[in-house]
Amino acid sequence: MLAIFKKEMRQYFITPVGYVYIAVYLAVSGFAFSMFTVQTASSGSDAQVNVYFTVLMFIFSVLVPLLTMRIFADERKMRTEELLMTAPVSINSMVAAKFLAAYSMFAATFLISLFDYYVLFKYGKPQPGVLFGYAVGILLLGGAFVAIGVFVSSLTENQITAAVGTMAILLLMLSVNFFNSYIDITWIRTVLNWISIYSRFGNFTYGVFDFTALLYYASIMFVFLFLTVRVYERRRWE
Amino acid sequence: MIEVKNIVKRFGDKPVLIDVGFTAGDNEIVGFLGPNGAGKTTTLNIITGYLSATSGTVTIDGHDILDDPINARKQIGFLPEVPPLYPDMTVEEYLNFVYDLRKCTFNRAKHLEEITEVTRISDVYKRVIGNLSKGYKQRVGIAQALVANPKTIILDEPTAGLDPQQIIEIRNLVRVLGRDHTVIFSSHLLSEVQAVADRIVIINKGRIVADERADEITRVAEGKRRFSFTICGPEKEVFASLRGVEGVSYVESLSSTDIDSTTFIVESATGVDVRRGVFALTATKNWPLIGVESIGMNLEEIFISLVDKPQRASRRTAAGANERM
Known part of the structure; x- marks a missing residue:
């Protein structure tokens, strides 16, 4: 498992993908951070940390597919999955190693971007609890995003299809509750709210550690990783 | 020791392997022979655990590939049809990755050096795989x-797509490996399998049709001699007369390419030379004999001669009845 993890990490940096991801994420998130906290604060109003994190979710829904698109699709296209699947490694370990590699890239880059907070602490009085809540929320949400990306990548041998497919699913899951204002039927609104990744994020923004949200993100992660394992098991029998 | 028993594999409703079974003993080189689409790759993929059989069992040194996959796979090194290479890695990075992936515990540097020497890839060890020639890629795959x-x-199919020099090198490598490994290799070339294997397993349309020692196959394959004769003369009459020549067991007329000559395929048992008889016939009849060629048997014909004898006999009778010419 460690071998596959190390290989995936190395592949992010043999190809430009890792660098591009880190550079684009830091640039875009830094810009958003400046727009919604520093600049609003300097113009006299309160810094809108919540807007920053909302924007961050959408940034991730576009950028996370960059991390996951290659992860299985390319193995399939290059026929290297035969090497992995005939090695003495279980499918569970293979999927876990690949997920952890993509997630490490996601988490490490996000943690680097937390240096932005420094500015808030230096020039203002942010609530550390709220910021911490956001950060935990993003780390959990990222796990769900990466798991969805890994699953979509296992369905195709085309990286572009994997990337676009993942983006579509992530954007849909993020924005599904925005349709609520157009729907009168209560139970549909409840369901949409329940599915929505965005509405689950809400409690973190109050600095409250929301256990149901943790379970929700963990379940999404588990379900999509489980489905990925099933995709590979099924392929063996087809 | 590999034991393959009663393997059946269906893709959807379509059976691709039907009751496939054979064994490969220790330090034996088994050539797995069959035309394209016969089921060679599917069988090998099932043995290595990449695919699962619909029914049947594969055991590798006593470990069942389905019940005990991790231990079974530890006993196998596999070069798939397309070498599983990462083009953006160097050979060194790649072999080190495989070393870690397979959880090896040898003296890493020394072991990898030995392997690169055996497979003769030392001179490209630091190069990026994507830039290597096909022959080198194949050897990195074997490494x-x-x-x-x-x-x-x-x-x-370790030699598929290689040039003659590379083919010879890979064959030699397979021979060397066979000294202390059990080797199963597939090919659609009889000559190649004969040159390297101790035993030959032939598969056709998803069934094992022969499982013989390599020299036995040669004997069976050489059980007949075939010639092609190009003769100027009335086609039907020549055909009938050729069948009357002593020692001839089978005659087939190929469509004429020239206006006044026809090529006939003539078969006889070994030890009988029908050329003299045919020459005498054409001389007597004053039909100019303008070409004689000895024809080897191709793989398909060996299948037929090995397993489809009754079928072929009936086909020949039918051909005779229809005066197929």
Whole structure:
């Protein structure tokens, strides 16, 4: 498992993908951070940390597919999955190693971007609890995003299809509750709210550690990783 | 030791392997022979655990590939039809990755050096795989199969697409490996399998049609001699007369390419030379004999001669009845 993890990490940096991801994420998130906290604060109003994190979710829904698109699709296209699947490694370990590699890239880059907070602490009085809540929320949400990306990548041998497919699913899951204002039927609104990744994020923004949200993100992660394992098991029998 | 028993594989409703079974003993080189689409790759993929059989069992040194996959796979080094290479890695990075992937515990540097020497890739060790020639890629693929020092090595068409020099090198490598490994390699070339294997397993349309020692196959294959004769003369009459020549067991007329000559395929038992008889016939009849060629048997014909004897006899009778010419 460690071998596959190390290989995936190395592949992010043999190809430009890792660098591009880190550079684009830091640039875009830094810009958003400046727009919604520093600049609003300097113009006299309160810094809108919540807007920053909302924007961050959408940034991730576009950028996370960059991390996951290659992860299985390319193995399939290059026929290297035969090497992995005939090695003495279980499918569970293979999927876990690949997920952890993509997630490490996601988490490490996000943690680097937390240096932005420094500015808030230096020039203002942010609530550390709220910021911490956001950060935990993003780390959990990222796990769900990466798991969805890994699953979509296992369905195709085309990286572009994997990337676009993942983006579509992530954007849909993020924005599904925005349709609520157009729907009168209560139970549909409840369901949409329940599915929505965005509405689950809400409690973190109050600095409250929301256990149901943790379970929700963990379940999404588990379900999509489980489905990925099933995709590979099924392929063996087809 | 590999035991393959009663393997059946269906893709959807379509059966691709029907009751496939054979064994490969220790330090034996088994050539797995069959035309394209016969089921060679599917069988090898099932042995290595990449695919699962619909029914039947595969055991590698006593470990069932389904019940005990991790231990079974530890015994196998596999070169798939397309070498599983990462084009953006160097050979060094790649072999080190495989070393870690297969959880090897040898002296890493020394072991990898030995493998690169055996497979003769030392001079490209630091190069990026994507830039290597096809022959080198194939050898890196074989090196990968050797990294875990497995007892059994399975090579799926290791010489496909290589030039003659590279083919000879790979064959020599397979022979060397066969000294202390069980090797199963597939090919659609009879000559290649004969040149290297101790035993030949032939598969056709998903069924094992022969499982013989390599020299036995040669004997069976050489059980007949065939010639092609190009003769100027009335086609029907020549055909009938050729069948009357002593020692001739089978005559087939190919469509005429020239206006006044026809090519006939004539078969006889070994030890009988029908050329003299045919020459005498054409001389007597004053039909100019303008070409004689000895024809080897191709793989399909060996299948037929090995397994489809009754079918062929009936076909020949039918051909005779229809005066197929």
